[in-house]
Amino acid sequence: DSGVTQTPKHLITATGQRVTLRCSPRSGDLSVYWYQQSLDQGLQFLIHYYNGEERAKGNILERFSAQQFPDLHSELNLSSLELGDSALYFCASSVMWGGTEAFFGQGTRLTVV
Amino acid sequence: QQQVKQSPQSLIVQKGGISIINCAYENTAFDYFPWYQQFPGKGPALLIAIRPDVSEKKEGRFTISFNKSAKQFSLHIMDSQPGDSATYFCAASRPDNAGKLIFGQGTTLQVKP
Numbered sequence: 241d242s243g244v245t246q247t248p249k250h251l252i253t254a255t256g257q258r259v260t261l262r263c264s265p266r267s268g269d270l271s272v273y274w275y276q277q278s279l280d281q282g283l284q285f286l287i288h289y290y291n292g293e294e295r296a297k298g299n300i301l302e303r304f305s306a307q308q309f310p311d312l313h314s315e316l317n318l319s320s321l322e323l324g325d326s327a328l329y330f331c332a333s334s335v336m337w338g339g340t341e342a343f344f345g346q347g348t349r350l351t352v353v
Numbered sequence: 354q355q356q357v358k359q360s361p362q363s364l365i366v367q368k369g370g371i372s373i374i375n376c377a378y379e380n381t382a383f384d385y386f387p388w389y390q391q392f393p394g395k396g397p398a399l400l401i402a403i404r405p406d407v408s409e410k411k412e413g414r415f416t417i418s419f420n421k422s423a424k425q426f427s428l429h430i431m432d433s434q435p436g437d438s439a440t441y442f443c444a445a446s447r448p449d450n451a452g453k454l455i456f457g458q459g460t461t462l463q464v465k466p
Contacts, residue, residue: 242396271452283397283442283456296451330396334452342452344389344396 243267244333246345254353258319261348265312265333271295272314273334273342274306278327289314290336321352357445359457366464372430374460376443379424383445387454388417388428391440400441401428433464 243266253259265272274286285298289308300306303321308314318325328349332342359376366372376386387402403410403417403426410417416429430437440461444454 242398244396273452273454275454282458283444283454285453285455288451288453290451296453298453332396336452340452341399341402342387342454343399346394346396 242343242345244331244343244345246329246331246348248348249346250349250351252351252353253321255321255323257321257352258317259321259350261316261318261329261331261350263314263316263331263333263345265314265331266343269333269335269343270312271334271336271340271342272308272312273332274300274314274316275330275332275344276327277330277347283330286316318350321350323352326350326352357443357455357457359443359460361460362458363461364463366433366462368433368435368464368466370433370464372433372437372462372464373427374441374443374462375425375427376445376457377423377425378445380445380447381424382447382449383455384448385446386417386419386426387444388415389442389444389456391442391459397442430462433462435464435466438462438464 245264270291286300288296328347330347332344334340334342388400389397391397414431419426443457
C-alpha cells in the first residue's frame with residue numbers, strides 16, 4: 241500500500257458526461273501529480289500541484305481540469321467525455337518535487353461508453 | 354528530446370535467470386532515473402532509482418546500470434522469480450520540471466517457473 245488513495249476505483253459513464261476523480265496523497269506529501277495510462281500512449285503526465293498551486297502542465301486537454309485543496313487532496317475533473325478518454329488515471333504524491341520519490345495510487349479506471 | 358525509449362517491449366525469462374531491460378534518453382538535463390514495477394490492476398510502484406553521478410546502484414536482486422556518455426540506463430533483475438512477472442517502466446525527470454516523470458513505454462516481463 242503506497243498510502244495514496246484514489247476514488248473511485250472504477251467509473252463507467254457515457255460520452256458527453258463529466259466526472260470527478262479524487263486523490264488523497266500520503267500524509268505529509270505536498271505534491272500531487274496526475275497521469276493518464278492508456279494502451280497506445282503509455283503513462284502520460286497531465287498536471288502537477290504543489291501545496292495548492294499548479295506547478296506544471298503536460299498534455300492535458302482543455303476539457304480536463306484539476307485542483308488541490310487546502311487539505312492537500314486533489315481532484316481531476318474530466319468533462320465532455322469522449323470514447324478516447326477511457327483510460328487509467330493515476331495520481332502520485334511526493335514530499336516535494338524534482339527527483340524525490342513519487343508514490344502512485346491504485347488508479348481510477350474510466351470507461352466511457 | 355523529451356522521450357525515453359525502452360526496450361524490449363516484452364521479455365520471457367526462465368526462473369533463476371537474469372532479466373535485462375534497457376532505456377535510452379536524449380535530454381542531458383535529466384538528472385533522476387527511477388524504475389517502476391506495475392502489476393495488473395495496480396499502480397506503478399517505485400523499485401529503484403539512480404542519479405547520473407553514479408554508474409551503478411544495487412538494491413537486493415535489482416541493479417540499475419547507468420552510462421552517462423551513452424545516455425542509457427538499464428535494469429537488471431538477478432535470479433528472476435515468477436513473482437517478478439509484471440510490467441516495468443523506466444522514467445526520467447529534470448530538476449527544472451517539478452518532478453514530472455517522462456516514462457518509457459514499458460516492458461512486460463514473464464518469468465517462467
